[in-house]
Amino acid sequence: MNNLHLTNSLTNKKEIFNPISKEKVSLYACGPTVYDSPHVGNARALVVFDLLFRILIELYGKQKVKYIRNITDIDDKIIEASKNKKIAISDLTILITKKFHKDCEDLFCLKPTKEPKATDHVNGMIKMTEKLINKKVAYETKGHVYFSVASFKNYGKLSNKNPNDLKAGARVEVSKLKKDPLDFVLWKPSDKNDPGWDSPWGRGRPGWHLECSVMSEKYLGSNFDIHGGGLDLIFPHHENEIAQSCVYNGTEKFANYWVHNGFVTMNKEKMSKSVGNITTIEDATKKYSGQVVRLSLMSAQYKQPLDWNNELLVEQSKTLDKWYSMYSSEVSEKTPECFKDLLDDMNTPLYISKLHELFQQSQNGIKDKKKEFNKACRLIGLFNESIEDRAKFKKSRIEISEKYILSKIEDRNRAKKDGNYKLADQIREELNKEGIDIKDEKGKTSWNYK
RNA sequence: GGCCACGUGGCGGAAUGGUUACGCAGAGGAUUGCAAAUCCUUUUAUUCCAGUUCGAUUCUGGACGUGGCCUCCA
Known part of the structure; x- marks a missing residue:
């Protein structure tokens, strides 16, 4: 699809968009x-x-x-x-x-x-x-x-x-x-x-x-x-x-x-002030971040109802976390191939499925896919905050200090060295509960805000 | 009552007159001390009835169900 198509409420039909x-x-x-x-x-x-x-x-x-x-x-x-x-x-x-x-x-x-x-x-x-x-x-x-x-x-x-x-x-x-x-x-x-x-x-x-x-x-x-x-x-x-x-x-x-x-909707019922079943944008962005809210809002095609619930937000959160591992400031100049899905009456779910595909290809190191993935994300208003800003947001949601986290990780590494895996796992679980993810990679331990 | 939209696997959600959506969850594997993350593989679906058709989830008609507008609302 090379032309923009939009459903026109005047005719209730999908039409080719021709500007005046x-x-x-x-x-x-x-x-x-x-x-x-x-x-x-x-x-x-x-x-x-x-x-x-x-x-x-x-x-x-x-x-x-x-x-x-x-x-x-x-x-x-x-x-x-x-x-x-x-x-x-x-x-x-x-x-x-x-x-x-x-x-x-x-x-x-x-x-x-x-x-x-x-x-x-x-x-x-x-x-x-x-x-x-x-x-x-x-x-x-x-x-x-x-x-x-x-x-x-x-x-x-x-x-x-x-x-x-x-x-x-x-x-x-x-x-x-x-x-x-x-x-x-x-x-x-x-x-x-x-x-x-x-x-x-x-x-x-x-x-x-x-x-x-x-x-x-x-x-x-x-x-x-x-x-x-x-x-x-x-x-x-x-x-x-x-x-x-x-x-x-x-x-x-x-x-x-x-x-x-x-x-x-909330439980299939329209969100509205008169019904009283509202979540403010402020509350939603504070809890999940603006990008996650944005991605969630694009998870259904714009004309369809969209049910607002925790599962949706958690799922989109995970997706964005995953995608951020391929975040880059190097962005392709070209309009990505999947832009055509947006031209088809803004088919965001289909477009997002292509983002998953591009992510996977980037992950697999296919040439230029990472740049294309980054371009495609930015095109719909994602990846507008740096990894650092995103980490800052996540940090704002947890209570423990960085110092404490690092000391705990040290404790854990010591326990690991001593072969006390029970203690090591216990520490990891504690940090997990506080909102910190631990991973051991190539002999090194790194951590991230959940 | 009038008008409109919708009914897809455990959940979310696209597409299509015949062939894999995709994501989450589940299962198996690689990796790991065990995990996490990632990768590979994988199970499960088109509300019901009738019609058109060689063939319908897709088109037509009907039934049932859900939501919306007809009052301020995005």
């Missing part, structure tokens, strides 16, 4: 709402689109790919969280944004080309709302502005939903201000104490969907290549984005390809 221009390839991914620590579910989307970014860079060149990932820093959940935690909104959003950036770094995600914030684009959102009202697809009632879904003929195309079915199945309390239960908010009034901006409809704040329409248009144009996000954003978020943007821009097409990642 090879000189300017565009990717927009929905970023976090900064109200609470990001969890592993968020990490999956982060890693999936980071990987897609890397693939596009490999294909078209770093300078030619634009990757925009927004930060939602105004939202009802943020207001609520700031009240509950008794923290000022700006303090909260700054704190969580910092945490998010730390998580991105720990997971070895490349920085997006731009990371626009919603609050920096409120004017654009007001302008978009005004234009939608002028175009008669939006209406104002009592300081609220709604988008009229009935005025957009393609509504439901992305999520494969029939607006009539949606009405029949509506199980949410519908605001009386709406003309139609399906209509969604572009602008709403803010209470005195809540954040708000002056607008033609009074002091208020934007609806959630609006920001992505405004920011994608500003940085990528009215028609761009790929829009990504989690499966749960298809409806209503992305559906509403399409409706707004197409009417606003007067275009038929918004994003040409929609790519959606599957969920991380």
